Amino acid sequence: GAGVSQTPSNKVTEKGKYVELRCDPISGHTALYWYRQSLGQGPEFLIYFQGTGAADDSGLPNDRFFAVRPEGSVSTLKIQRTERGDSAVYLCASSISGVPYNEQFFGPGTRLTVL
Amino acid sequence: AQSVTQPDIHITVSEGASLELRCNYSYGATPYLFWYVQSPGQGLQLLLKYFSGDTLVQGIKGFEAEFKRSQSSFNLRKPSVHWSDAAEYFCAGNNAGNMLTFGGGTRLMVKP
Numbered sequence: 502g503a504g505v506s507q508t509p510s511n512k513v514t515e516k517g518k519y520v521e522l523r524c525d526p527i528s529g530h531t532a533l534y535w536y537r538q539s540l541g542q543g544p545e546f547l548i549y550f551q552g553t554g555a556a557d558d559s560g561l562p563n564d565r566f567f568a569v570r571p572e573g574s575v576s577t578l579k580i581q582r583t584e585r586g587d588s589a590v591y592l593c594a595s596s597i598s599g600v601p602y603n604e605q606f607f608g609p610g611t612r613l614t615v616l
Numbered sequence: 617a618q619s620v621t622q623p624d625i626h627i628t629v630s631e632g633a634s635l636e637l638r639c640n641y642s643y644g645a646t647p648y649l650f651w652y653v654q655s656p657g658q659g660l661q662l663l664l665k666y667f668s669g670d671t672l673v674q675g676i677k678g679f680e681a682e683f684k685r686s687q688s689s690f691n692l693r694k695p696s697v698h699w700s701d702a703a704e705y706f707c708a709g710n711n712a713g714n715m716l717t718f719g720g721g722t723r724l725m726v727k728p
């Protein structure tokens with residue numbers, strides 16, 4: 502079946518602009534996660550959704566970052582007033598439920614470049 | 617604070633040689649532990665996971681990992697490396713929460 506998909510695959514924007522990154526999880530997966538991977542580093546947790554609600558947003562770096570999942574499926578990560586330091590690969594993952602030992606299936610990521 | 621450490625940034629092995637990638641964790645209680653592989657242009661793929669029971673865990677692609685509580689380690693091994701194993705490998709941990717905490721990764725290069 503289809504895996505996790507993310508669009509766009511690449512996004513180039515200018516400093517100060519607003520961007521939206523989209524994630525389509527595996528059908529039926531109730532848990533959805535966003536991570537950010539900077540060059541040469543491991544992914545870092547941003548936010549976790551269980552269904553429609555953000556169950557843990559402790560990883561969001563500041564209030565410029567916001568994510569939604571209005572119908573419990575597709576999620577959008579929104580970044581306002583982008584900064585050069587926001588440049589990274591943004592990864593989305595989903596799992597069948599929020600149980601910690603369930604496998605998280607990752608999408609290919611969106612590479613964001615802020616000029 | 618919870619953390620996962622991969623001491624080796626780069627490792628080069630010859631094709632057919634054995635491989636061991638190191639991972640150390642720091643958690644208050646035994647976490648769930650995972651190894652993922654990331655190939656260029658592809659998403660992270662789960663190789664194996666440990667959450668209880670046998671301390672030697674078998675995974676896909678001929679990989680295995682051994683959980684050692686006394687050393688706070690979860691090292692990944694493969695008896696004979698293939699050129700297609702060249703990739704970046706990430707160890708990750710998760711305790712009662714839902715977020716994965718990743719190590720910095722180890723880039724594996726395979727010499728012909």
